[in-house]
Amino acid sequence: MENMETEISSLGEFGLIDRLTRDIRLVNDSSRKGVGDDAAILEYGGKELLVTTDLLLEGVHFDLRYVPLKHLGYKSAVVNFSDVYAMNGTPRQITVGIGASSRFTVEHLEELYSGIRLACEIYGVDLVGGDTCASRSGLVISITCIGEGEKGKIVTRDGARETDLICVSGDLGAAYMGLQLLERENSVAAGHKEGFQPDFAGKEYILERQLKPEARKDIIELLRDNGIVPTSMMDVSDGLSSELLHICKASGVGCRIYEDKIPIDYQTACMAEELNMNLVTAAMNGGEDYELLFTVPLADHAKIEKLKGISMIGYITKPELGCALVSRDGAELPLRAQGWNAFINPSATPDNSDSSDNSDNPDPSDNSDYQR
C-alpha cells in the first residue's frame, strides 16, 4: 500500500467520483439516472424515486469537542433530506449505519439517534433500517435517504438555459462562520481552566446554521404553490461557487452572479469582520448552507420577485462567456470550484495518526480571487 501513484487529493472529491464511476452503463429499466446529481433517479411501478447517500466521519466532517451528539444526528439526517428536496422530491425513508468505538456508550448513541429521530419526525421521514458496528477510530455515520418525486417534475442539474434567472434561498456563509466561531472558542477554551464558558451572545444564528441546519422543504412547497418548476436545482452543501459550476457544467452554459445580490445575514458579516475574513469568499465557498440554488425561466421573474426568502443573484449565459462573479465595482472574477472539499479541507482536527490530507488547506481567507 506504500507505493504512491496518484494522490486522491490531486483529483478532489468530484474528480475522483468521475474517475471511479465513468463508463458505468445502467442495465436495469428501473435505473433512470445514476451518479452525477444530488440523488439517483429510479423508477418503480410508474413512481419516480430518489436515492442519496452520505458518509460522515469523525475528524473529517465533524468534531465532537464542540458538536453535541443530538445535533450531529439531526444534521446527518437533514443533509440527506436536503439532497432529495434539491431534486424537487420528498424524502420518505432513511437507513442509518453507525460505527462507534468503545469510548461511546449506549447512552451516547441514544443521543445521536434521538437527533436522527427528531429530524425524521419533523420532516415526516421513516427510519426503516439500521446497522451498527464497532469502529477502531471514533464515530462513522452513513445515511441513505429514499425519496419520492412527482413524475415529470424531478429537477436535475442539467436543465439551466441561457437567460434563466439564478436564485438562491435564505442566506449564505453563516454555517461556515459558525464553524469558525466554534473552532476559535474551542482553542480559546483549551487555554483556560475547566469551567470556561464561551460567549455566544449575538451569534446564535450562525451557530444554529452550523450545528442544526434545516432542509428547505418550505421553499420546495413555496415554489410548488406558486406554480414554479425550476429548470435546474442543487442544494448548497459545498459552497455557492462549486454548486454553480456544477450546474453550468452539467447544463453546458455559463453564468454571471452579482456580489451585491448574494444574500448574507448580518451575524455572518459581523463574524467575518471580527475574524478579519473576506465575507464574500466565505459566502461563495463556505458551504454547509443547505440552501437551494436553482434556475427559473426569465418569464418567472415577476413570480419569484414576490416570494419571500428567495434572492435572484444572477443569470445564465452562453457557455463561451464562462462563469463569473461580478464585483461591486463591475469587475468580473472567474468562479473557482474551491468549495468545501472534504479531501483537502477537513473541518476538524485529526484525532489519530493516520491523516495527512490537509496539506493543501484552502482557507477561504487565503483566496485572493474575491478580495476587494
Added chain:
Amino acid sequence: MENMETEISSLGEFGLIDRLTRDIRLVNDSSRKGVGDDAAILEYGGKELLVTTDLLLEGVHFDLRYVPLKHLGYKSAVVNFSDVYAMNGTPRQITVGIGASSRFTVEHLEELYSGIRLACEIYGVDLVGGDTCASRSGLVISITCIGEGEKGKIVTRDGARETDLICVSGDLGAAYMGLQLLERENSVAAGHKEGFQPDFAGKEYILERQLKPEARKDIIELLRDNGIVPTSMMDVSDGLSSELLHICKASGVGCRIYEDKIPIDYQTACMAEELNMNLVTAAMNGGEDYELLFTVPLADHAKIEKLKGISMIGYITKPELGCALVSRDGAELPLRAQGWNAFINPSATPDNSDSSDNSDNPDPSDNSDYQR
C-alpha cells in the same frame, strides 16, 4: 465523553439496534416494514422494494494485510445482494460511500471499485450513487442496496411454523476457516524475511469462501423454478446459531437441528483438524457463509429432497421446546446466539489506538457447548 454508562458491548449489535430503534412508528404509506429483517420493505406504485445497508470498517470487518482490494470490493457488494436474496427479492441498485485516508491512492480505490463493479456486472445490479471522502483512519465502505420483490412473495423472518423443515444451502464454516488460515499465515509471514510465500494448496475453497463469497441467487431461482416459497428466510452472515435464533424469536417458535445434518465441506473439516478447533462450533458460529437459511412446509419435503445444494437440517417446534442442536449421541444442546459479533469479536487486528472492543472475544474454540 469519558463518563461511561452502558457499554455497547454489554448489549451486543442486535440488542443495541433494538434499543435504538424501539418504538419507531412508520408514518409513510410507502414504508411497509422497518428495522428487524435482512432488508426493509417499501411499497411504491404497487411494487415492493427492499432496502438494506451495510457499513464495513477497516480493522473491524476486514484486514488489508491479507484481503486484496478488488476482492474486498466484490465482497462488500455481494453481502448486500445476499440480504436482498434472503428476502426472496432481486437486487437492482446500489449506492457506495467510501472514506479513504491519504495512504490510499486513486489506483487503490480503482481496484476496490473494480471489484464492486464486477459484482454488479455478474449480478445485474446498477451502481447509481457514490460518495467519497477523506478518512482519518483507514478505509470505510458503506453500501446500500435496493431490490425488487414480487408482490406477496417477499419472505421475512417471522413466518416459520411448527413442523416446518429447516433448510440451508451449500455448506457452513468454510469462510470462518478461511479467515483462520489467513490470520495464521499472516502471523507466520510476519516472522519471516520478505518473499515468504504461504502455502494455500488444498485450501483454495475455504480461502475463496472468505475472500470472494457469492450470494445465492441460484438458490432463489431454484426454489422459484420448483414452486417452493419459503415460510421464513435469512442469509447466514453471523452464523447458523444466531440466524436460527432470530427466525425462531421472530416467528415465536422453537427448533431442533441435527449435528450430523449440518453441511460441511471437507476442506473446512481438514482445516479445523489442523488448527485443533471444534468443527461444529465453527460451522454453527463462524459466520460470513452467506448461505440461505430457510424454512418450508413439511409438505415440501419431497420437492426439497430432489434439489441439489440444499440440506434439510432439522424442523420447527412449539416455542416451549426452545432451540437446540441434537448431537450425534442424541444430547440436546441449547443454541446460543454467539455468532460473529462485530462489537466483541473483530476479525482483524487494530491499526490505531482507539480500540478496546475485543476484550470479550468469544473464540469459537473456547465454546464448550458443542464440544463432543
